[in-house]
Amino acid sequence: MVRDIQAIRDDFPILDREIDGTPLVYLDNAATTQTPESVYEVFETYYREYNSNIHRGIHTLSHEASVAYEEAHDRLAEFVGASGGREELVFTKNTTESINLVAYGLGLQNLGPDDTIVTTEMEHHASLVTWQQIAELTGATIQFIRVNEDGHLDMEHATELIGPETAVLSVTHVSNVLGTVNPVTELAELAHEHDAYVVVDGAQSVPTRPVDVEEMDADFFAFSGHKMAGPTGIGCLYGKRHLLDEMDPFLYGGEMITHVTLDRSVWNDPPWKFEAGTPPIAEGIALAAAADYLDDIGMDRVREHEDRLAQYLLERLEDRDDATIYGPPSGEQRAGLVSFNVDGVHGHDMSSLLNDRGIAVRAGDHCTQPLHETLDIPGSVRASFYVYNTTDDIDALLDAIDDAEEKRDAYLRSERYHDAIY
Numbered sequence: 001m002v003r004d005i006q007a008i009r010d011d012f013p014i015l016d017r018e019i020d021g022t023p024l025v026y027l028d029n030a031a032t033t034q035t036p037e038s039v040y041e042v043f044e045t046y047y048r049e050y051n052s053n054i055h056r057g058i059h060t061l062s063h064e065a066s067v068a069y070e071e072a073h074d075r076l077a078e079f080v081g082a083s084g085g086r087e088e089l090v091f092t093k094n095t096t097e098s099i100n101l102v103a104y105g106l107g108l109q110n111l112g113p114d115d116t117i118v119t120t121e122m123e124h125h126a127s128l129v130t131w132q133q134i135a136e137l138t139g140a141t142i143q144f145i146r147v148n149e150d151g152h153l154d155m156e157h158a159t160e161l162i163g164p165e166t167a168v169l170s171v172t173h174v175s176n177v178l179g180t181v182n183p184v185t186e187l188a189e190l191a192h193e194h195d196a197y198v199v200v201d202g203a204q205s206v207p208t209r210p211v212d213v214e215e216m217d218a219d220f221f222a223f224s225g226h227k228m229a230g231p232t233g234i235g236c237l238y239g240k241r242h243l244l245d246e247m248d249p250f251l252y253g254g255e256m257i258t259h260v261t262l263d264r265s266v267w268n269d270p271p272w273k274f275e276a277g278t279p280p281i282a283e284g285i286a287l288a289a290a291a292d293y294l295d296d297i298g299m300d301r302v303r304e305h306e307d308r309l310a311q312y313l314l315e316r317l318e319d320r321d322d323a324t325i326y327g328p329p330s331g332e333q334r335a336g337l338v339s340f341n342v343d344g345v346h347g348h349d350m351s352s353l354l355n356d357r358g359i360a361v362r363a364g365d366h367c368t369q370p371l372h373e374t375l376d377i378p379g380s381v382r383a384s385f386y387v388y389n390t391t392d393d394i395d396a397l398l399d400a401i402d403d404a405e406e407k408r409d410a411y412l413r414s415e416r417y418h419d420a421i422y
């Protein structure tokens, strides 16, 4: 069933909000997406009808909560093509925690001075800082695949860096700044020729396109609930079952054990081995509802919709002689986000001027300071779309950019500017 855009927008009451009397235009989805009624109603039902701690209570509420929470793991595993179900799908707090879990649970235990971690210049700090820290703690070397002018990874450089000493390849599937969709399957193949672990940051891909972790042959794959129409406070780490068996827990305590004596403890099986203490129960169950919501639209349609909006904005920004766009040009496939700058208007001023018009974008370094250094800019303005955005939203953005440019030109003509300069 193909759902029309208005029907989808009606699922998100927040889109009826006004910002100082102006209708909200929400274009900050790469940071956090909005949540449909069908997802946040899950919270209300859970707390109204079966709130209880899981796995230990011998009573109906606990059983119902346990079943729903466990089945949510199966649902998210299915959403990313993990045939092992819940045994390969750990709930964490977010992508950041998922990547840290692999880095500390496997990297810290197995890496040493002879090993290399290969990652890229376009990584989010959630990954880049984490592997930098592991390199420091283990003496391993960390190397970064270069990013080309057009926002793609330099694959020649990748083949130079990935070799016998590579122990880990950690790469973002989609850049949260450039919109670039990286060839993770090709990179995984290269890394596996040298028995390296392949860790994929899927924060920007799982929400926006069909993902099949087994097809790409990722060993680990991390993503967040709040970026896929789900709640904050819940994320996922997919891991191949035999690797999760090998991996050390990251947090210790109840739930993650099967037997404890004063001398030693025996770990539980995955995923519970990595879910110490009382987990985000309602969040996990609500995330399964988010997966249902997105599958109801269809992830191919989500990708097409996002690409259409990105192309619409790219073509119009490319027509401007004072706009600089980062990432692949129009005509090339990219995720539904466009980062840009307008000459003479600082990103934060642009973001503030847009907010005056009810338009929410993000400005700054988007937690990718090394990438912005490579781009030789202090920051950028990023518009990012989701299933409920339309070309009307983009037209409103473009009008507001015109307005910002007029304000800039008026200032440049003003006495205040000339007094300041001369």
Ligand SMILES: Cc1ncc(COP(=O)(O)O)c(CN[C@@H]2CONC2=O)c1O
Pocket (backbone or CB within 6 Å): 030, 031, 032, 094, 095, 096, 097, 124, 126, 127, 172, 174, 175, 176, 201, 203, 204, 224, 235, 362, 366, 367
């Ligand atoms: C590619 C990528 N990896 C990891 C993360 C970290 O996700 P969590 O915060 O859920 O752990 C983000 C978040 N994206 C940031 C958050 O705000 N704006 C962004 O672009 C991201 O875009």
